[in-house]
């Protein structure tokens with residue numbers, strides 16, 4: 001699979017190559033200023049002219065100064081594609097959501113694939129959470145499902161979001177990623193460590209965005225026509241199967257192409273190797289909720305095997321690359337709170353917090369009318385939300401701008417199936433190390449994989465100060481004595497390497513990387 005990428009790069013300009021964006025257009029027309037008046041050739045040459053006379057120069061220069069908008073606080077680096085979702089199994093017995101009813105029904109979709117911690121311009125090939133944010137343009141409004149490559153989340157305490165982001169982003173003094181900050185925070189908030197274990201495992205260095213499963217993680221409440229409620233987790237399973245890179249392959253690719261994930265996705269789609277995912281849902285009934293001996297709304301742990309059943313729903317396919325990255329990707333805004341009739345949504349505390357902050361982030365990043373940006377607009381909307389910063393589209397022209405009114409303005413409808421009450425979820429704040437031990441001993445399939453996890457953890461501890469290292473090793477030992485022992489042993493071995501030997505190792509690593517690169 002890596003080899004294909006080299007071939008793709010060999011002839012970037014060749015006709016019919018995967019670099020389809022190098023097409024030559026039919027003449028587009030006369031170049032104009034932003035105000036539409038044609039540009040004279042003499043307005044494009046400033047040398048030996050009075051630069052201050054040239055209005056065009058100032059329009060272009062001052063616009064350039066304003067080209068950047070704030071990057072996303074997390075998942076800043078990403079790439080997008082358009083596609084569709086097709087129902088393969090009717091699930092109307094569980095939900096009235098139009099998108100999931102009627103075999104063969106197709107709904108247009110935009111997706112944004114991303115990396116969690118890197119800034120815009122960062123490296124794709126790093127051991128970080130990957131995301132896939134999806135917007136389904138359904139007949140009943142936009143449904144946004146936002147998934148990660150992991151089936152669990154870091155914490156169930158919403159307050160931790162800002163603290164985690166600060167600890168895992170850059171040190172305020174050095175401007176670099178800092179394992180001391182990370183481990184300090186982790187040892188004080190051990191709940192997060194479950195996700196960190198998944199991050200240190202093989203699936204967290206995947207071979208591109210296409211070969212990953214994505215999980216919206218939360219337990220969603222859904223309801224059918226009779227008003228019966230179900231509790232479900234959605235899973236998007238890649239049809240290509242999960243493929244991961246070794247650390248050495250990752251290092252080589254990171255050097256060669258920091259945008260590898262974008263390149264891979266782009267090339268696959270233009271070559272018509274459309275990436276596809278099977279959507280399924282794990283289901284618990286209301287009765288099941290009272291029977292299970294775990295909290296099914298806790299995003300930090302998996303549902304126990306044997307307690308739920310899984311039903312297939314459909315197929316998600318991305319078959320069109322975006323035509324303009326800024327317009328379609330940078331300006332896209334996904335809110336987990338964009339739900340449709342038939343899907344009440346999750347009830348846990350983390351989701352409640354997300355209901356507020358995505359919307360707020362997009363108000364800040366894109367402006368209060370971000371829903372009017374084409375990529376974010378639903379198929380149908382008739383609102384009383386008016387005016388404000390552009391874009392405004394037709395601003396509902398002269399239709400009434402208040403409700404109720406006597407002039408036939410938009411009217412609400414009645415969803416008779418929608419539940420009238422909401423369950424209140426109370427979480428426990430006890431730290432449960434059992435899911436972490438289970439991950440290490442049961443989900444991780446082999447001893448060799450356990451060793452790789454320990455090696456990755458140890459590598460992240462090399463620069464950590466003794467006090468924090470001690471706490472980190474204690475935590476790992478509490479989870480599993482074998483884990484603590486392995487990490488300690490690798491750490492000792494890494495520290496024992498004398499500096500010259502280390503230099504040789506780095507040189508060897510680069511040589512290995514070059515060797516690997518020869519093959520793709």
Ligand code: HEM
Pocket residue numbers: 071072073074075078112113114130131132133146147148153158161215216217218332333334350353354357358361362365
């Ligand atoms: C308290 C919990 C959380 C908060 C407050 C939070 C907040 C945010 C914010 C503010 C953004 C940037 C949005 C933008 O600028 O458009 C974001 C992006 C994102 N978040 Fe979260 N998040 C939380 C938990 C989660 C969880 C549980 C998941 C996955 C299930 C997730 C997945 C993502 C993804 C994939 C993106 C990138 C969206 C895109 O591509 O535009 N987050 N989050």
